[in-house]
Amino acid sequence: MLVGERMSHPVITVTQEMPVHDVLAMFKKDNIRRAPVIKDGKMVGIVSDSDLLNASPSLATTLSVWEINSLLSKITVKHVMTKKVKTIEVDTPIEEAARIMADLKIGGMPVMHKGKIVGMITATDLFKVLLELTGAREKGVRATILIEDKLGEIAKVSKSIAEAGGNIIAVGMYAGPEVGKWGVIFKVLGIKKEAVKAALEKTGKKLVDIR
């Protein structure tokens, strides 16, 4: 799974000359939180909703509508955008995007292909991948077990579920609460909770949670 397969596109962009006020309205309408700033087909920066809000007058001012309008028409994207843009290539593994966003504490970034912007990858896109990964949108039995960190453990458990007639639609692994153990989440269709439980118990692994 690569970034290009789950990014959002087409990309909504803005220009440096756009007044902050217009861009804020556009962000609200399109339900986006950041947009690349484009000049002559090239990216010159990125602007987020908090960049824009930091520059907008608040309801708490005593300025008249006329004063505010005249001030705001002079403030454009150019004044508030971030010039240094973190980007990612279209063929980067999707989990690498999550790593960059967690490390830099950013909520999204432009996706590039041969120097051109081809999409945006955002927190929402990554959440959706996480939902897919764990089969969260599907009905079925969700079971969590603990396995040893050694060869063939996942295969053993998935075989037992398959033999009981269950179809595994998702598998997620994570570092378990004990050292040297993995937690594994299975989402299973086609058989009842009791049957999944029995199949897992047959493997001798510790069942953490089933629902």
Add this chain to the structure above:
Amino acid sequence: MLVGERMSHRVISVPPEMPVLEALAMFRKSQIHRAPVMKDGKMLGIVSEVDLLNASPSQVTTLSVWEINHLMSKVTVKQVMSKKVISTEIGTPIEEAARIMVDAKIGGMPVTRSGKVIGMITETDLFKVFMEMMGAREEGLRVSVLVEEKPGQIARVSRLISDAGGNFLGFGSFAGPDASLMIITFKVTGIKKDDVKKILGKEVKKFLDIR
């Protein structure tokens, strides 16, 4: 994996009487984007950075420092917070938290136990879970294949790899280009690229990416 296992335990809350400017300064210092509003141990609402920014004066007003200070000391968190709080229970599956955050388009929420706030789950926490499940921080061979969507497929693929000596560090299944296909992405050690191709040759429709 449940919300309680991966939430941030540090809960920074704000009192309803706190002036908006003070809350904004605190958010920046503590690097947070939202905080529950608490009074006498009870949660009254939640306030986000955007809520606070919407109420703050911008640098473009022509108000004097004195006027701004006077005005802003009157605007408190209580006036700008959201009273309807979306929260999650400590025993909720982690992917359910992701689902709520996607559907409600929020970046984080309080985690409660018996009605008390005991943590926060944010997009950064979920990015980390995602990386864990994909083995993003581990060294190994990353394989992405397109397979037919049919019962037992995940069990078969994991069996073949582990029979050949492969040890899984991460495993994920995703929707394919159409409903009859799915993408399996995994990270393994103990097996070479060429062997993976040989072993899975019959089982997969297409090798999408091996690195």
